[in-house]
């Protein structure tokens with residue numbers, strides 16, 4: 005049994021169609037399923053706007069999915085159940101791209117961290133103080149840092165504080181949404197190492213959202229590639245990084261300097277987006293080099309192989 009599973013998650017947002025003065029909806033994510041095992045990392049990659057953060061919000065329970073379910077430790081999580089909410093809050097924690105935005109600027113960081121313990125545990129005052137000091141040391145900060153405010157730290161240190169807040173309740177899952185993107189390259193490696201050490205020590209599972217393939221190659225066990233709200237390819241790190249099969253995944257590699265050489269074969273002359281294609285076909289049809297007429301008339305199914313590898317492409321069928 006997987007620790008955390010998503011089943012057929014869909015999320016659509018209402019939008020106003022002013023041209024026809026009617027309400028419409030926009031499907032931000034469609035039919036997303038995955039399984040995350042204890043102590044493992046599932047990376048979610050895809051360009052901006054592909055629905056990665058939307059998926060994170062459905063999993064953590066900030067928003068209610070339009071359809072589908074989240075299963076944690078064999079139990080289906082209900083959006084409105086208080087008991088579920090508490091359990092989810094304790095066991096599934098989140099780290100965001102910009103740590104400054106997610107920390108209260110007016111609170112000393114010791115207060116912020118203690119607050120999490122005060123609400124979610126029965127620890128005594130003294131025990132909470134000890135736990136805060138230990139957690140700060142654990143993420144590479146000093147216990148005396150608890151008296152400082154967020155603005156007194158560097159970006160990397162602030163991300164360490166955000167990590168401290170995420171691990172202080174000893175969660176089983178951490179959802180990290182582009183946790184390195186706002187940091188200097190030199191700091192990124194340190195934070196990545198810290199996340200890896202914590203995973204080993206605490207057996208944490210990561211749902212790791214990133215558009216940086218190099219980072220993903222370092223940390224992930226499995227990779228899920230999303231395009232316009234859909235899964236186009238899903239496989240082990242070896243399957244995706246040794247031999248990406250979906251034309252979109254291939255495009256991602258070919259457009260990343262670090263992998264361009266390795267995946268030279270995928271480099272294609274720049275295709276113009278084909279306008280006016282009907283929405284009913286494959287989500288990637290408009291940009292695909294291999295697009296054929298039938299790709300535009302019906303969407304390919306996401307087909308799973310026995311080893312768990314999945315791809316949605318007629319070319320692969």
Ligand SMILES: Nc1ncnc2c1ncn2[C@@H]1O[C@H](COP(=O)(O)OP(=O)(O)O)[C@@H](O)[C@H]1O
Nearest residue numbers: 017030032050051052053054055056057058059
């Ligand atoms: N609350 C919302 N209302 C309407 N559209 C939204 C909302 N949140 C996200 N979207 C849209 O959903 C799509 C996916 O967004 P997002 O999940 O932020 O992508 P990513 O994190 O991969 O960059 C985008 O087109 C975005 O504009």
Ligand SMILES: [Mg+2]
Nearest residue numbers: 056057058181
């Ligand atoms: Mg995002």
